[in-house]
Structure formats: structure tokens, C-alpha cells
Amino acid sequence: MHPILALILRRLALSGLILTMVSALVFAGTEVLPGDALDATIPADELIFYTEDDLAQMRAELGLDKPPVERFVDVFTGLITLDFGVTLLTRDPVLPGIWHALLNSLLMAGLAVVITPLIAISLGVAAALRPGGRVDGLVSGGTLFAYSMPDFVVGNVFIIVFALQLGWAPAVLMIAESAPAWQVLAAAILPVAALTVSGVAYQFRLLREGMVDALGSEFIERARLAGVPEWQLVVRHALPVAVIPMLNGTAQFVAAILSSVVVIEAVFKFPGIGVELIRAVSQREVPTVQAITFLAASAVILSNLLADIALLALDPRVRRRYGR
């Protein structure tokens, strides 16, 4: 087998393993630690409302009277096959209830995941052209500041400034949950802009550091002496090297974006999965929380896998190291 293919397969297997462990984690967090899903659903001070018989009957109905191992296998196969069961309160199937919200969030998060590195790279290049210069100082200071702003403040300030003061974007997202993708994307522009702020700040800081390091390397120094123009050094030579740590941090970056999605959706009342998550947690709706958590982790793992493959394509050193 081609070594690269073998490597990709190994990564795939590892992703599968991690996903399995995420299911175990979700299961442990929601069903083992509190006792079971029912205990997670009913806080201790509300147990007063149930007789032992009620609880036993509910456990039987939800299949919670089975031994933990069997229950884990149930939950696990459910999660893996995207069969998330029914809600505890209304016994409605979980997936259809969150499906449109899921797609909408996927559109929004996807847009942010693509745009954020592009902005970060542009700013990184601009700053690296003259390290310590005015642009660098401005952007570096700005990102440090942006990086310290909570998402919910950024989102609200964006609404005030761009929707209410300038009128560039709608203040109320008047789209149906099942709206076509283009409508969702159009409505998502301001939320995505708010979403990218902290991501850009984080990635810029990573990138700038890598660029400054790379630009100070002997190899670049020699090229500079040979008369290669500075912008070429930055774009052709320093950038590809500096992008590698960024790609390495893909899992963390995507996870961070998804955390922000929850907050930004709540601020903008965007019809997405974050809003559903908040509702599910408030109502202690364990199956829905399990489903959303699993899907979010899957998205993180999948994007990490893609980044790994991109890394293989981009970085000869990695290929050499693993390709033996």
C-alpha cells in the first residue's frame, strides 16, 4: 500500500477511535455520573415529585433498567448510526426536531471556518511585511484587544453598530428555520462577522509568531541578501511555513468556533443548533444534548482529519517523517 494512503487510513482509524471515546464520554457525562439519563433529567430536589413506581416505569420505558454496558452499547450504536432516539418530555424523535437548525448552523459555522483563516492570513501578511511597523502594531494591539472581548459583547455591539446605527444588516433575522441556503447565508453575514472576531485574533497571533520566526531564519536571510523582494519572501516562503501551526490547531480552532456559535446564535436569535442546545440543556433533555454534543464533536474530528490531510500535502517534512 502507498505509505501516504496507509497514513491516511491510520488517521481515519484514529478518528474513529476518538469518536468512540467521545460517545463514551457523552454517555458517562450524561448517564453514568448522575446515575442515569433519568437522574440527569430530574435534579435531586425534584425527586419529591416521583414515586419509586413512577421512576421504575419511566426507566423501563426509556430502557434505563438495563445494565450499564448494554445501555452504553445502545447509546453508542444510536449515536454512530445517527439514531438519536426520542425526547424525554414529548417522545418526539430527536433528529427531525433539530435537523433544520443543524443545517443552518453548519452553513454559518462553515462560512466562519473558511473566512476566519483568510482574514487572519491577510492580516498576518500585512503585519509581517514590516514587523514592528505601524500596521503590525495596530493589528497586533487590535487582536489582543479583540481576543479579550467576550463573544456576547462583540455580537451585541455588532448589532448596535452595524444593524441599528449604520443599517448595513438586519436587526431581526426574518428567515424561516427551513429557509433556502442562500437566505440563511444572507442572514448569517453579521453573525458570521461577529463570530470571526475572536477566531481571527487567535489565528493571527499564531500566524504572526510563525511568520516572524520564519522571516528571521537563515534560509530567508540568504534569499533576502540575494535580492528577493520582501513581499515574495513573506508570501512564498514564510507563509507556507507559518500556516502549518495554524493547520495543526484546526481541531482547537473549529471547537472554538462551535463554542462561539452557541453564543452568537443566542445573541442574533439565529435559527440554529446552538439555540436548540440551550433549550435542551435548560429542559434537561438528555437525548437531544447527547445528539448535539456528538454531532459537534464529529464536526471537530472530521475537520481535524481534513486538516491532517492538508498538512500532508503542504508540509514535505511531515510526509517524510510518516512516509518512511
Add this chain to the structure above:
Amino acid sequence: MAVEALPARVPSRLREALISPLTAIGVTLVAIHLVLALFSPWIAPYSVSAIFTDGLTPPSAEHWLGTDQIGRDYLSRLMSGGRVALLVSAVGAAVAVLVGTLLGLMAGYLGGLIDDAIMRVTDAVMAVPELVLIAILVLTFGKDIAALSVIVAIVYTPGVVRVVRAKTASLAALDYVRAAELRGEPIPRILLMEIAPNLGGLLAVELAIRMSSAILKISALSFLGLGISQPTPDWGLMVQEAMSVVFTDPWFLILPAAALSSLIIGINFAVDGLARAYGISAKGTR
């Protein structure tokens, strides 16, 4: 014991770092916030839940920042607004650094199956977005102060494990560690006496960035209505409340947002200084 071990040089580096104006600002901000968080119930002029006026009032001699929409003293609420988030994050992050260091040392030094096991678990935990993980754990543990501290510890341990593991693996290859091994010193002794002392700066940075991330997440949780709830004051909650009157009374948004941001900026400035002092890449995580 290797003579070139770092500890001896730490104080001068720290001093150097503190001289940098940004770091000094950062450390000062953090110190102010810590004092407020610890002592606000005694410093604040009034109780945070007592009602004094019939709704919003402008600043006055009795109420320096006026009163909020329910007529409660705004200054007192602002002073206490970071208390829960900061204390919970500090305790949780400290536990995360402690546990994460132990696990990271083991994984990085011992390698093999133990390393694999520890790292796959951290991969799994880190695959779940922090806020989502916190939300699940709130479901499991509740949202009182003890529960939130445990939650912060669980969420931030894996990140620390990763960083410590990487550093440990590189240190383990150094001569003085090899020398200790050759002397036949027991593994716990090597980990704690030879490797751990070199993690000082790294751990300080880790503690700070995990803390700032935790504070942001805990206030986001309150903003979303899943965390700290009325009548306990919280900056996240106050920002949420302020949005309803932001055009006529913008300071209700500006003050808690500034308070929260100044704490995070303080921590980040301090981290930058620390990181520079110890030559650590200043990558924060959120």
C-alpha cells in the same frame, strides 16, 4: 543534579517581565480584580439584592453608579459581578494545571500505552467544544460554585496535559535527565525533581490562559441563562439585561463589558509578559 537547570534564573526573568509596562498593567488589573472578587461583599457599599429605588436612577451621592432596572445599587452589583466567574475559574484552572501536569508528566515521560491512553482521552474531551462540554457538565453536576469549579477543572485539564506532555518529552531527552536515570533514581523522583521544576513558567502561562478562557465561558453561560442566575450579579447576566435599555442608558452595557474585558485583558497582558520571560510561544486558547 544538572547545573544548567532553570530555576535559579527565574526570579530575574520575572522581574524583567514585570518591568514591561504592558505586563505591569496586566498584573495590576488582575490584582484589582482578585481583591474585588475576594472582598467585594465587605467593600461594596450595599447588598447586591436589596432594592432601593423604583427602577433606573442616574448616579447620585448615595448610589455612585445609580441603580439598575430593579432599583438595586449598581456599583455594588458591578463590584461583585465577576466574583463567581473569577473564583470558580481560578480554583478550577488551578486544579486543571495540577492534575494536567501530573498526567502530562506521566504521558510524556513514560510514553507507550500509558501515553496513548491518556492522549486519546484528552483528544476525545478536546473534540467537544468547551462551551458544549460545560453545558453538559452543568446538566450533570449542577451550577453551584463547587460544581462549576469541578466543571472548569474537567474541561481544562486535557489542554494542560497536552502542553506538559510535549515539554516533558523534550526535557526527557536532555542530558541531565539521562544522568538521573543512569544514577537509577526512581521515576517519581525524576518527574518531580528533575523535570517538573523546569515547567514553572509554562505552568504559570497555562494557568493564566485557562483561567481567562474559563472566565469567558462562565460569563457566556450566564449570558445564555444556563449559569449564574438572578439575583446573584454576574457581568454576563448584566450585559444581557443592559441590552434592553442600551440606547438610553448605554453605561449599563459598557460598565460590565469593560469590567469583564479588563480582567481578560489583564490576564492576557500578564500572560504575554510571562511567556516572553520564559520564551514560551504565547498561544492562548479560547
Add this chain to the structure above:
Amino acid sequence: MPFLTRRQLLTQVSAGATVLTLGHLLDPTKALATTADAVEGMLAGQEPKEGGTLTYGQTYPNWALGQSSRGEHPYFWLDLLTRSVWNGLTWVDEDLNVQLELATALTPSDDLTVWDCDIREGVMFHDGTEMTADDVIASLNFHKDAIGLIRQNIDRMEKLGPHSVRFHLVSANAEFPYALAEYRAMILKAHENADEIGFDGIGTGPFRLIEIDNARQFRAERFEDYFGAGPYLDGLVGVQTMGNTAINGFRAGQLNAVWNIDPGQIGQYEEAGGDVHASPAGDQFWLVMPKNVSFPWNDVRVRKAMSLAIDRPAINRIVYNDPEGWTGNDSHMTGVTKEFLPRETERDIAQAKALLAEAGYGEGVTLPAMVFCPSFPEEPRIYPIVSESLAEAGIQLEFQERPCDGFNPFVNAVNQPIGRPRRNLVGPRNPFINLSRASSQNAAEPGGWSGPESEKYDALVLEAVGTPDPDKRVELYQEAQRILQENVPGIMLGGRRNMVAHKPEVKNARSHSQNWSSRFEYIWIDS
């Protein structure tokens, strides 16, 4: 006049007559005004212009139907303001009197068990077909299955002619016309498959539904063949606006009206160029205290102490800026009606403490947390005031916020039929129905209140509704309220009004005390 069995009457929990006097009982058709006259009255002296779109925000959507996912049926939509797309046989006006809307006559039999209804002729559905008795029967049969209120009233229906229906009631009911005015009793177009009625979203109302997402918004357009005056608007859009999206949307000009605004934002709306219309009454908050499990409030002294400790005037001053507003009297009665009996003592912390000590809680008492959802945007500001004032008497009561979407299933998921400790919403209706909500026949709201006092209360309420002399009725209703104040089966906070904010060019956008009874055909935009 024993025309109702006690059980049947008391289990009916909803619409009724505030001012149903003897005249109505003997000849309701004579006393009932028609909605068409009311619409004309509203437009009198105005020169309405045609055109424009009303895009209104609704902060209080139809959570009564549970959660948005249940709203797949277009009729179970996001808004209680159903009279934009549909019409009922009757309508309750702004003074809470019932009027004839699609009905032209409602005539009871002498024993009030059979009501004959004449239906307006020439009323067109949005698909161009005429509304007939078949549609009325099909609709109410459908509602009968879905809505307890209709089921408890109507036994069966009989078609007397193309525009005439006979209702055979479960039991005699002088207030039947009010039941037909409920927002969930609208007339839908009959469907060959009874299960599919309503899915087409077709009604007789002034606007025709074009698009709907039950969890978020709907769009409707002018219905040219509307049977009454108007409509004047080309389009009508309703949007759920939770939290600050309402004021933001209004400020940004995306919304030109908002129903059920936050009273704390009146200044914000005015600053954004809006006018505010407030109705005399509105939905109220009733604290449900389950007494079927072991809680401190099972002791009546604890409940009385709670009622004495809560600073209701502070809520009126702080939240509503309405220091003269009425305060709840621990019945479901609205303070602006003449049958209302105010409590003797507004607030007495010393007495509350004494009662607590007597009950064995001299050191204070911690009560189980109550859940609420911010159905009305000011709610999160109300409960801290309640908690703080209770704390003054040594009573610790925490209020926990939950999302409104799915709140009812959440509340009812445990401890049936009473559910969790919570606040319930109470719309202003007639005294009989209001008071029957505190009857032990309706277990949920009084939280399982029982005993001789409870039985005495039930008897009094029944006696009152069967008493011809209006003055005597008021007396009996007040006696019933006195019993509630002695026993405090639940706590009423009170004082709230419904409010609508609108741009000045939007005319006749009005708040209604029964907030679901707002009308849209007379709204016009002065451009």
C-alpha cells in the same frame, strides 16, 4: 336555577362573560352587539388609506400550545392573534363583552342546553368558496378533539340549514357565546379528511396566509373578498421577537409595531419614534404551589405569610411604573372589574413573621424553587422583587428561568396533574370562569387545594353563576374571593396591562386586555 351540574361547570376553564347580566341570559341575541359595528365604530371619523405592510413583532407567541415543534399544523401557529387569518363565531370586545362575529344570531333554549346559531351568509374563504354550516361543524368537531374547553361545552352539532347550526351542549351554559370567541375556536375550511382540516391554512379572515414557520414567523397578504370592512393593508407579517430583537427590529425599522412590549422599554420605543397603546388589563402571573407533596407551603399559615410578604406595589412601581395599579387578591380575578375584592392588608411583614413562627418556621423557611419562562419580557425583573420581599420575612424562594418553547411540557412532565411549582399565565376573563380556575375541580392551578373550605368555595361559585340578581352575584363572587384570601391556594401578583408599540403612521394598532383578541382589518398606514 339549577341549570348546570357542579362538576361540569367547574371544569370549564376558559372564556365567559364579565358582564353577563340577566338580560343576556333571557335573550342573548338582543343584548349581543355585532363585531361589524365595532369595526365601523373604530373607523368612524377616519379616512383610512389602502396599502403598506404591517410587520409586527410578537414577544408573546403561542406558547400555550406547548412547543414550536408541535406547531406543524398551520393553525397551531406562532401567534395567539388568530383573527388576522381566521374569524370566530363570536368575538370579545375591548370591554370584555361578547359580540357576534361570524354568527348573526345565537339563541339558547329555555334550559340553556341547546343553542341555535345563524351564520353570516356570503362569507368567503381564502380559496374563494363560501363558508357554510358544514365548515362550522367540521371546525368545531376538530377543536372539540384538541381543546378541552370546546369538548366540555359541546356534546354534538346538528346542521339545520346551509347557514344554521344547532349546538347540543354537554350541560346548560349561559356563557356559551364566550367559549366560541376563544383564539383556538376559529372557523377553518372543512376538509374531506377530518384529520387534515386546517393544514391548508385557509380561513375567512382579512389576510390570507402565504408562508409560515411556526417557530418564527408568518407572512400574509390582503384578502380582497373579506366579508367585513377592510382590510386596508396589502400585507401582514408577524415575527417572534424574543428578548431585545423587538426593540432592535422596531428601531431598525424592520418592524412597524410590536405586540406585548416590555413596559421597561416604553421609553426606548418612544425614543425610537413609537406610540404606545396600553389596554386596561392584561395577562397576569399566578404562583402555583403544589400541595400534594410535602412542602412547607402545605401549611396555610406559610401561604398566608407569603402573600403578606410579597411587595406587590413595588412590582407595580418598579416594573410597570404604575404606582396606582391594582394588586392581586390571590384569585384569578382582574382588578379592573367590578366584582374584584381587594385584599384587606396590602403588606405586613410582622404578621407574616408571626404566622411563620406559629407554623414552626421562626428561623425562616426555604421553599422549593419555582420555574417561570419569560413569556412576557419583563418577567425576569418581577421575580427578584418577589424573592427580595419574601426574604424580608425570612422566606427563601428562588425563581428559575426556563425557555418558553416547551415550557408547558416541562412543567407538566412531573407530578401530574399539578406539575412543578411555577408561575402560570392568567388571561382576563369573566368572574365565573376566572374563579372556577381556583376550584379543586381544576387540580393544577390551586395546586391540589382540598378540604371543607375548598368545597364551600366550589358551592359559592356555582351559586353565584346561577343567581339572577346582579348585585347578589357580585356579593357571592366576593364571598368566594374572601375564602381564597383566607386559604391562599395560589398567589396572584397582578397589576399588569398589555401594551402595543407602533409607529405613529400605523393607525388602530391596539392592545386588547385579552391580548389574543386584537383585530387587524381596521389597521391602516398613513403614508
